[in-house]
Amino acid sequence: MxxxxxxxxxxxxxxxxxxxxxxxxxxxxxxxxxxxxxxxxxxxxxxxxxxxxxxxxxxxxxxxxxxxxxxxxxxxxxxxxxxxPREALEALAASAVVRGSVLLKRSPDDGGAPSGPAVDELAPWMAWLRHDQTLRLREALRESVRTRGLAQTVEAVVAPLCVAVGHAWLRGEIGVYQEHLFTEAVQATLREAIARTDEANPAGPRPPRVLLTTAPGEQHQLGLLMAECFLALEGCDRLPLGACTPVAEIIDASARTGADVVALSYSDYASRREVIDTVAQLREGLAATVELWIGGAGAVRDPRRLPPGVVVLRRAADAAAQVRLWRQRRGLA
Missing domain, CATH: 1.10.1660.10 (Multidrug-efflux Transporter Regulator; Chain: A; Domain 2)
Incomplete structure (x- = not known):
């Protein structure tokens, strides 16, 4: 400096x-x-x-x-x-850290994220990140996929790690570049695992066709990618659009591609108003036959205020359950 x-x-x-x-x-x-x-x-x-x-x-x-x-x-x-003033800024950062710590401790029984490794079990992973050992982190993620399987890696490793990394970043314990390195390592590992899952499916993709994206202003994509892992395990046809797709473009893409489902992810930092407004616009603009699934911490915050006809996924694994229900209703199970 x-x-x-x-x-x-x-x-x-x-x-x-x-x-x-x-x-x-x-x-x-x-x-x-x-x-x-x-x-x-x-x-x-x-x-x-x-x-x-x-x-x-x-x-x-x-x-x-x-x-x-x-x-x-x-x-x-x-x-x-x-x-x-600085004190107020620190208090806001601390409140976000507390919120992340609560998410890390939740279990499926209380409607939160699945319980994963304890905080002390995450210490080696966080140490690799702090010391810029990104290759070691990526190797450990790949090993977890090999030994635990993709579903358990997402639920028991990636999800709690995302919370821990966010916690460390808000406290200034890691830099922005390290958070980006973590994101890239997770994305690369999960995409590799998704590709192998697709290759192992000789029958090819099956309905429903799911269009995945985030709303305008929502940059966080890891939640969406974690949900895609479970869609891949169910053999779904998937159309990932990336982040920050305008609402009108989502509606147009859904119609042009024949999507059966539109799936969006909202991080904990999305405002209630943004979630409610964009979901309402989408539900109104999408064909009645197209289901709208939303997930992530921002989506589960106030589900009663969402319009009818919206499915809220409380955890990434819920995407698999919704696929099975979708197929059962159409005699495709």
Whole structure:
């Protein structure tokens, strides 16, 4: 990290570090133009100026900006967090961590995610991630698929690891790049396993044809990929569209491809209003014969407010159960 210039001496006599705006952009991932807009709109950050008039940021502001970046990536909006004091930002981050810890401890009996390894059993996996041993992490995931099978790997390893990684990221224990490395390792491993599952199915894909995507603004795809694992194990015909597909495009794709089901995933950071609004638009726009399945922590938060005709999947494995029900209703079991 480049220190832009020393500030006046601190109480210890040592100059405090200051960062130029380019350094702050590199450290936080927040663009220079965005930082300038926030100054005018929210009154933060409040940089000092050097003799040339260039902005300089102290360590406290850099720390607050890092917290803000984590909260924005976790789904908070700039207007709600940018002007908050550090204590409030830390409290918001802590509440997200607590929420993740609760999810990690839930069992199928209480309607949450399936119970997986205890937190201490996740320690080696998290250590590999913290020490950038991505290949070791990927090897362990592949070994789990070989020994446990794909379904158990998703439920007992990947799902709790996702919560633990989110917990560590919100607390600043791992960097954004490490969270991305984890995501890539999981995605690569699960896609390899899905491909092998498809190859082992000589009969080829069977109905229902399931279109998988996320709504606009929902970047998180791991939940969708975990559900796809169970669809592959059931031999389903699948059409993954990736993330952030506009509602009108989802409706159009469903009609053009002859999808029987549209499946969406909402992370814990999706707002209730966003979930309800997009699901209502989809249910209204999709053909009545097309089922709408939604899953993820954001989907199960307030199911009673969802429109009729929407199936809520409380865990990835529920996708397999819904496939069997779909086939039974049509005499295809």
């Amino acid at each position: 480049d220190v832009a210039s020393p500030s006046p001496s601190s109480s210890t006599g040592a100059p405090a570090a200051l960062w130029a705006i380019a350094d702050v952009e590199r450290e936080t991932g927040i663009g220079k133009d965005t930082l300038r807009v926030w100054e005018r709109r929210y009154g933060f950050p409040v940089p000092r100026r050097d003799e040339r008039g260039d902005r300089l940021y102290d360590a406290d502001q850099l720390g607050r900006l890092r917290l803000i970046r984590r909260l924005l990536d976790a789904g908070h909006r700039p207007g709600r967090v940018v002007g908050l």
